[in-house]
Amino acid sequence: MTTAKLMKGNEALAEAAIQAGCDAYFGYPITPQSEVLEYLAREMPKHNRVVMQAESEVASINMVYGAAGAGFRAMTSSSSPGFSLMQEGISYLAGAELPCLLVNVNRAGPGLGTIQPGQGDYFQSVKGGGHGDYKMIVLAPASVQEMADFVFLGFDLADKYRNPVLILSDGAIGQMMEKVVFKPYTNPAIDKSSWATTGKPATRERNYITSLFIQPERMEVHNLKLEAKFQLMRENEVRWEEMNTEDADYIFVAYGLSARICQKAMDVARARNIKVGILRPITLFPFPYQRLEELASKVKGILTVELNSGQMVEDVRLAVKGKTPVAFYGRLGGMLFTPEDIEHELETLIATHHVN
Amino acid sequence: MSTDEQILTTTSSVAPATECSPDEYEMVYHKPTTLVDVSMHYCPGCAHSLVHKLIMEVVEEENIQDKTIGIAPVGCSVFAYDYMNIDMQEAAHGRAAAVATAVKRLMPEKYVFTYQGDGDLAAIGIAETLHAINRGENILIVFMNNAVYGMTSGQMAPTTLPGMKTTTSPDGRDTSFYGSPIRIAELMAQLPGAYFVTRQAVNSANAVRRAKKALQQAFRYQQLHKGTCLVEIIGNCPSNWKMTPAEASKFIDEEMVKTFPLGDVKVPAATANNKE
Numbered sequence: 001m002t003t004a005k006l007m008k009g010n011e012a013l014a015e016a017a018i019q020a021g022c023d024a025y026f027g028y029p030i031t032p033q034s035e036v037l038e039y040l041a042r043e044m045p046k047h048n049r050v051v052m053q054a055e056s057e058v059a060s061i062n063m064v065y066g067a068a069g070a071g072f073r074a075m076t077s078s079s080s081p082g083f084s085l086m087q088e089g090i091s092y093l094a095g096a097e098l099p100c101l102l103v104n105v106n107r108a109g110p111g112l113g114t115i116q117p118g119q120g121d122y123f124q125s126v127k128g129g130g131h132g133d134y135k136m137i138v139l140a141p142a143s144v145q146e147m148a149d150f151v152f153l154g155f156d157l158a159d160k161y162r163n164p165v166l167i168l169s170d171g172a173i174g175q176m177m178e179k180v181v182f183k184p185y186t187n188p189a190i191d192k193s194s195w196a197t198t199g200k201p202a203t204r205e206r207n208y209i210t211s212l213f214i215q216p217e218r219m220e221v222h223n224l225k226l227e228a229k230f231q232l233m234r235e236n237e238v239r240w241e242e243m244n245t246e247d248a249d250y251i252f253v254a255y256g257l258s259a260r261i262c263q264k265a266m267d268v269a270r271a272r273n274i275k276v277g278i279l280r281p282i283t284l285f286p287f288p289y290q291r292l293e294e295l296a297s298k299v300k301g302i303l304t305v306e307l308n309s310g311q312m313v314e315d316v317r318l319a320v321k322g323k324t325p326v327a328f329y330g331r332l333g334g335m336l337f338t339p340e341d342i343e344h345e346l347e348t349l350i351a352t353h354h355v356n
Numbered sequence: 357m358s359t360d361e362q363i364l365t366t367t368s369s370v371a372p373a374t375e376c377s378p379d380e381y382e383m384v385y386h387k388p389t390t391l392v393d394v395s396m397h398y399c400p401g402c403a404h405s406l407v408h409k410l411i412m413e414v415v416e417e418e419n420i421q422d423k424t425i426g427i428a429p430v431g432c433s434v435f436a437y438d439y440m441n442i443d444m445q446e447a448a449h450g451r452a453a454a455v456a457t458a459v460k461r462l463m464p465e466k467y468v469f470t471y472q473g474d475g476d477l478a479a480i481g482i483a484e485t486l487h488a489i490n491r492g493e494n495i496l497i498v499f500m501n502n503a504v505y506g507m508t509s510g511q512m513a514p515t516t517l518p519g520m521k522t523t524t525s526p527d528g529r530d531t532s533f534y535g536s537p538i539r540i541a542e543l544m545a546q547l548p549g550a551y552f553v554t555r556q557a558v559n560s561a562n563a564v565r566r567a568k569k570a571l572q573q574a575f576r577y578q579q580l581h582k583g584t585c586l587v588e589i590i591g592n593c594p595s596n597w598k599m600t601p602a603e604a605s606k607f608i609d610e611e612m613v614k615t616f617p618l619g620d621v622k623v624p625a626a627t628a629n630n631k632e
């Protein structure tokens with residue numbers, strides 16, 4: 001169990017789903033995440049679990065709704081265009097308070113875009129891609145190991161808050177092969193009988209799953225109940241990783257694949273005596289605003305690095321509140337930056353702001 | 357105090373004819389216990405309330421309340437779970453068959469049905485419906501065809517009759533522009549996954565009896581795990597048809613059935629055992 005295996009990110013995630021006791025997976029093929037569906041189509045039946053290739057992502061997400069509403073651990077995965085199709089369903093899941101695990105292996109867009117990695121779905125993921133006021137915990141893995149770990153964490157958090165949890169990965173983390181260790185895990189199998197639709201025995205009232213509250217007074221009460229949960233997430237579930245921030249004059253803020261590349265850029269910069277550290281948000285919602293604000297008052301500048309045209313940088317600026325210069329560097333269209341590119345941008349930031 | 361005395365003392369000055377104790381009547385009908393005892397929000401004469409009752413009568417008579425999960429649509433019957441005293445899920449518009457698929461796959465021993473209007477099933481949700489039936493999901497789809505979008509106030513549906521006036525076809529449905537009404541029962545019966553497909557109405561006492569029989573049959577078929585049952589019911593929408601309920605019933609007999617003929621469209625092969 002605890003020996004390391006060499007696996008693709010998508011396959012590690014799929015294997016973790018089985019080990020996490022995922023009862024049902026529904027998915028539709030799309031590059032670069034089809035391995036999840038393929039792996040589970042092969043492996044889930046061996047464990048007597050339900051796995052289905054749906055007719056569309058719209059069907060997948062609504063199958064997740066049905067399964068989650070019946071109290072089962074349910075999951076789907078997709079990539080950007082497919083994930084866009086799921087947004088109505090995600091809003092319903094959040095509105096009806098159904099726990100489930102969603103995975104978006106982000107590729108570059110907009111439109112059909114390209115199958116290469118991207119991080120352009122940040123806004124959609126953390127600001128609520130579907131309609132109405134809802135939030136979900138968004139976990140951003142930066143390694144194959146985290147692709148596996150976050151499945152266990154994600155299912156547990158989904159159950160804890162009765163809310164969907166999203167793993168926002170990207171085409172590179174999904175496709176690359178690395179060592180992964182599956183830590184022993186037991187599905188807490190929490191009791192969902194008070195709300196799950198399993199058939200009404202004479203001994204209890206009927207259970208029904210809905211996101212509909214037609215009277216505005218009741219709708220607002222429901223909204224406030226949801227808001228209270230989202231506030232609890234903000235208070236209790238902020239996760240991030242720091243590297244070399246103790247003595248840092250500068251900070252890279254980056255998640256997922258970008259954070260991996262920033263790590264190398266940090267080495268390049270440090271070799272040139274530029275003291276740079278990294279803050280890697282692990283949860284994109286809730287975002288580590290507070291820690292970033294603390295760091296902002298200690299450093300001379302922050303460079304936000306993303307594979308998009310500048311999305312998370314808006315949250316970075318909200319956190320920093322003008323306490324230090326914030327610059328952005330990104331590549332688009334599935335193109336990647338090199339560590340040297342990033343280091344060069346850092347030097348530009350230093351020169352522009354004369355903050356050395 | 358005997359019941360008689362009670363009546364005399366409490367209603368002495370009023371004619372007692374209708375004030376008899378229930379014990380003195382023979383019970384010929386009671387509302388199924390599987391229906392929640394509240395008044396429904398449907399317009400007077402709307403077929404939704406009647407069909408809710410039929411389904412719940414079947415659930416009561418088959419004694420499967422604890423094993424039945426219903427999926428409500430988006431449409432006038434979105435509140436079905438307020439009335440049906442069973443576990444239910446309210447699906448996104450058109451997606452009931454996908455939701456039902458998951459529920460049934462995870463709990464194959466349960467009875468799972470969807471209840472959907474024509475906008476829900478035949479327009480936005482036709483893909484989920486068709487694929488669920490093609491996979492032969494062991495669910496019952498109750499399809500309430502009232503040829504109009506009731507909930508959103510009477511827009512044209514895929515099932516609107518040629519020439520029929522709606523708020524979005526004010527001069528009547530022009531089939532050269534919008535195509536012809538989709539005959540869902542016949543279309544879906546083509547799929548090998550469809551096990552039992554029938555079209556019924558509820559606009560007369562006899563029609564109601566036949567519709568109930570079809571629903572009962574369809575519930576029983578679920579035990580066989582042989583495929584999807586689709587019971588299309590020609591409903592009505594007096595409010596948006598701008599008719600009295602009686603006129604609506606006549607309209608069904610005179611107009612609707614020309615496009616949507618009643619009766620079984622696909623029945624299980626004679627060898628099929630549909631007995632319990």
Ligand SMILES: Cc1ncc(C[n+]2csc(CCOP(=O)(O)OP(=O)(O)O)c2C)c(N)n1
Pocket residue numbers: 430431432433449472473474475476477500502504505506507508513
């Ligand atoms: C995605 C989406 N699109 C549109 C609507 C608006 N809408 C609600 S009910 C409905 C049509 C309902 O008509 P039908 O299914 O025929 O049911 P009826 O009310 O006639 O029983 C529509 C278009 C919605 N709720 N969701």
Ligand code: SF4
Pocket residue numbers: 397398399401402403404432502506507592593594595596
């Ligand atoms: S609008 Fe039509 S379908 Fe809706 S409740 Fe009224 S009569 Fe029934």
Ligand SMILES: [Mg+2]
Pocket residue numbers: 473474475500501502503504505506513
């Ligand atoms: Mg209708």
